[in-house]
Amino acid sequence: MRLPRLAPSPALFAALALSAAVPAWAGKAHQHGVAQLDVAVEPGRVTLDLQTPLDGLVGFERAPRNDAERARVEAALARLRDAASLFRIDSAAGCTLAKVTLNAPVLGVTPAGTAAPAAPAKGEHADLDGRFEFNCKGDARPAFVEVGLFEAFSGMKRIELRLVLPKGQMKATLVRPATRVALAR
Numbered sequence: 001m002r003l004p005r006l007a008p009s010p011a012l013f014a015a016l017a018l019s020a021a022v023p024a025w026a027g028k029a030h031q032h033g034v035a036q037l038d039v040a041v042e043p044g045r046v047t048l049d050l051q052t053p054l055d056g057l058v059g060f061e062r063a064p065r066n067d068a069e070r071a072r073v074e075a076a077l078a079r080l081r082d083a084a085s086l087f088r089i090d091s092a093a094g095c096t097l098a099k100v101t102l103n104a105p106v107l108g109v110t111p112a113g114t115a116a117p118a119a120p121a122k123g124e125h126a127d128l129d130g131r132f133e134f135n136c137k138g139d140a141r142p143a144f145v146e147v148g149l150f151e152a153f154s155g156m157k158r159i160e161l162r163l164v165l166p167k168g169q170m171k172a173t174l175v176r177p178a179t180r181v182a183l184a185r
Helices: 010-018 067-081
Strands: 034-042 045-053 087-089 096-103 127-135 144-147 158-165 168-175 180-182
Touching: 067 096, 087 127
Parallel strands: 034 158
Antiparallel strands: 034 045, 045 127, 087 144, 096 127, 144 180, 158 168
16 A cells, blocks of 8 residues: 655645656655655755655554554654754755654554544555655755765665755665765756
8 A cells, every 4th residue: 555645845846747857756666675755945945755665664564563663663753753863954054944744654643634544454565754844044055965864764775866956856866875965956
């Protein structure tokens, strides 16, 4: 079962909808250890949208069954909610975390006002979708973001990036130990 993605920001949606050069992630195979991270840079704002199999975050793709698994889930969610530590944006832009939205219904985590769907059938995959919104000073445009997903989650092996920047779009891949994503073209 594919979990619904969080709604993209208007700028990200418009840029991606108009782009024939960058294919949509929809239909891409679910791969353990591989996350997809969309980064949109607008004047005064950076938005990061994450989609990743739960296996790379907590080691399983179902509701936790015991106290140790529940503790692993709570630790992973706490790391994700501390997005300012997880995504370290170029300090010159003066960006501060404005909002974190997580969606992992199998873990009982859904955005406010939405109901969790039924648990996936045995053998089905489950993902976590996250949106991390940062407000930056004035029209400041950060030059880079340090992505701390590898540090925070040992099951994370590769991050496929899709970037929408003021001067265009591009794709990139981060593989351990790389963490820095350039936001300037």
